[in-house]
Amino acid sequence: SEERSLNFIEEIVEEDISTGKYGGRVLTRFPPEPNGYLHIGHAKSICLNFGLALEYGGKTNLRFDDTNPVKEDVEYVDSIKEDVKWLGFEWANELYASDYFDQLYEFAVSLIKKGLAYVDDSTAEEIAAQKGTPTEPGKGNEYRNRSLEENLRLFAEMKDGKYPDGAKVLRAKIDLASPNMHMRDPLMYRIKHAHHHRTGDKWCIYPMYDFAHGESDAIEEITHSICTLEFIPHRPLYDWFIEKLDIFPSKQYEFARLNLNYTVMSKRKLLQLVEEKHVDGWDDPRMPTISGLRRRGYTPASIRDFCERIGVAKRENMIEMALLESCIREDLNKTAWRRMAVLDPIKLIITDYPEGKTETFVGENNPEAEDGEGTRELPFSRELWIEREDFMEEPPKKFFRLAVGNMVRLKSAYIVKCEGFTKDADGNVTEVHCTHVPNSLSGNDTSGINVKGTIHWVSVPHAKTAEVRLYDRLFRVEDPSNEDGDFKEYINPNSLQILPNAYIEPDLATAIPGKGYQFIRKGYFTLDKFSTPEKLIFNRTVTLKDGWVK
Numbered sequence: 001s002e003e004r005s006l007n008f009i010e011e012i013v014e015e016d017i018s019t020g021k022y023g024g025r026v027l028t029r030f031p032p033e034p035n036g037y038l039h040i041g042h043a044k045s046i047c048l049n050f051g052l053a054l055e056y057g058g059k060t061n062l063r064f065d066d067t068n069p070v071k072e073d074v075e076y077v078d079s080i081k082e083d084v085k086w087l088g089f090e091w092a093n094e095l096y097a098s099d100y101f102d103q104l105y106e107f108a109v110s111l112i113k114k115g116l117a118y119v120d121d122s123t124a125e126e127i128a129a130q131k132g133t134p135t136e137p138g139k140g141n142e143y144r145n146r147s148l149e150e151n152l153r154l155f156a157e158m159k160d161g162k163y164p165d166g167a168k169v170l171r172a173k174i175d176l177a178s179p180n181m182h183m184r185d186p187l188m189y190r191i192k193h194a195h196h197h198r199t200g201d202k203w204c205i206y207p208m209y210d211f212a213h214g215e216s217d218a219i220e221e222i223t224h225s226i227c228t229l230e231f232i233p234h235r236p237l238y239d240w241f242i243e244k245l246d247i248f249p250s251k252q253y254e255f256a257r258l259n260l261n262y263t264v265m266s267k268r269k270l271l272q273l274v275e276e277k278h279v280d281g282w283d284d285p286r287m288p289t290i291s292g293l294r295r296r297g298y299t300p301a302s303i304r305d306f307c308e309r310i311g312v313a314k315r316e317n318m319i320e321m322a323l324l325e326s327c328i329r330e331d332l333n334k335t336a337w338r339r340m341a342v343l344d345p346i347k348l349i350i351t352d353y354p355e356g357k358t359e360t361f362v363g364e365n366n367p368e369a370e371d372g373e374g375t376r377e378l379p380f381s382r383e384l385w386i387e388r389e390d391f392m393e394e395p396p397k398k399f400f401r402l403a404v405g406n407m408v409r410l411k412s413a414y415i416v417k418c419e420g421f422t423k424d425a426d427g428n429v430t431e432v433h434c435t436h437v438p439n440s441l442s443g444n445d446t447s448g449i450n451v452k453g454t455i456h457w458v459s460v461p462h463a464k465t466a467e468v469r470l471y472d473r474l475f476r477v478e479d480p481s482n483e484d485g486d487f488k489e490y491i492n493p494n495s496l497q498i499l500p501n502a503y504i505e506p507d508l509a510t511a512i513p514g515k516g517y518q519f520i521r522k523g524y525f526t527l528d529k530f531s532t533p534e535k536l537i538f539n540r541t542v543t544l545k546d547g548w549v550k
């Protein structure tokens with residue numbers, strides 16, 4: 001790959017290696033909460049964390065941040081593992097924050113013993129009110145001065161299930177006047193009588209993110225704990241817990257999350273789209289999820305390339321969907337096999353070509369590859385399907401496709417001349433009539449005729465049918481989360497167009513799942529996961545050119 005300058009995290013890692021901090025070791029982690037499917041924003045974090053380890057001879061843990069039992073599920077765990085693997089990365093260890101619940105409990109007890117944590121009986125509202133505002137210090141309450149013994153007993157009783165949800169919390173005793181609101185005696189544990197997908201009913205108290213995350217990092221001896229910018233104000237708390245517990249000194253670094261236009265990227269919002277059936281599941285090809293992009297026909301290489309191109313910065317910005325599209329276009333241009341498919345068909349009849357005759361032409365699979373990656377056969381006959389838009393009854397100037405009197409080349413076959421057409425009672429063109437130039441065959445053209453247009457076609461008796469799905473952006477506006485009202489009001493009602501009866505060249509009947517095909521002049525396509533030999537379904541991954549109209 002091209003030389004580029006180091007990003008700020010690479011600079012930190014190189015500095016740490018050169019000073020021998022952590023003994024030159026690099027251990028990162030990717031810490032998804034299993035409460036949804038991964039999206040393209042997660043891909044950025046995955047590429048960053050796994051990429052650093054690969055670059056500096058380190059390792060990366062996959063850690064499920066499963067401290068919130070209510071929203072989590074094994075379905076999500078499985079999908080996350082599949083997606084990380086598919087992107088091309090291997091984790092050193094598959095770990096779960098819930099496996100640390102005993103250790104985290106012990107950490108909490110040791111903080112109580114140091115006088116650095118207390119049980120508070122206040123309600124969530126009371127705690128919020130007592131916290132003050134950023135310009136006004138918070139107030140203590142009577143619980144803050146509980147004795148060590150009382151705190152130890154109450155915390156044990158919380159764990160033993162003596163209290164209902166919300167009756168008590170464990171708080172760190174830090175500084176109610178801190179200008180950083182996160183340091184004003186933050187919550188460490190809450191009571192939640194809920195079944196956990198891994199620990200079952202063993203626990204009815206669960207640690208808060210701020211207490212669990214840094215401590216999990218320290219338990220694993222993570223060297224560089226990378227997260228998104230909104231965690232900057234949490235960093236003093238991250239460091240405080242590690243210092244007071246005197247455990248492995250993991251360090252947190254923050255980078256700007258990926259924002260992509262014309263979509264949403266919060267799992268909560270993506271879940272709404274799924275549950276309210278605005279899309280056909282987490283892997284709907286319009287979703288910004290890894291599984292949606294895969295089903296749409298994106299390749300792992302194109303997503304990694306995208307993450308490399310957007311880089312790692314300290315300031316948030318909005319990335320254009322067009323950049324993601326140009327990455328897949330570039331990749332598929334190199335790898336996709338060329339095929340012909342007619343999406344909106346009308347019939348072309350070559351009136352001077354014998355009925356019943358078939359010729360078989362040959363087309364290269366991939367003209368971009370040095371060896372062409374083999375060929376496929378293209379049967380040709382008197383009746384062909386062509387695109388409706390490739391014929392015009394009254395063409396404008398410089399229309400180089402079919403109109404009465406015009407000549408075009410049929411891709412990989414003959415030059416034809418349009419002689420006439422027929423219409424039905426409603427005025428729709430039903431057939432285009434042409435004659436052909438017999439000595440104009442592609443690769444063996446002695447006709448001396450130069451034509452400006454080449455069109456694709458499929459032989460009527462040899463064509464197979466397929467359903468073709470064309471996609472547009474899921475939202476009508478660039479930043480639906482930043483508009484007035486509900487983001488779902490901005491869903492694009494025309495984001496999916498289904499063409500139930502496209503004609504495809506016969507070779508596409510054996511299209512390979514997961515492979516990209518360029519339908520000449522129409523874009524890049526791949527088989528949908530629900531495609532069967534009886535009912536072929538193709539998804540358009542992306543058009544051939546950036547055709548979005550702003």
Ligand code: ATP
Pocket residue numbers: 030031032033034040041042044045065226227228256257258259265266267268
């Ligand atoms: P969401 O807001 O979508 O629910 P999250 O941050 O809560 O995302 P996690 O499962 O906790 O989701 O994320 C796992 C990792 O991925 C975290 O380290 C998080 O910082 C990172 N991540 C999540 N969204 C993005 C994004 N848009 N860009 C870059 N990194 C992200």
Ligand code: MG
Pocket residue numbers: 033
């Ligand atoms: Mg999170």
Ligand code: MG
Pocket residue numbers: 033267
């Ligand atoms: Mg979240």
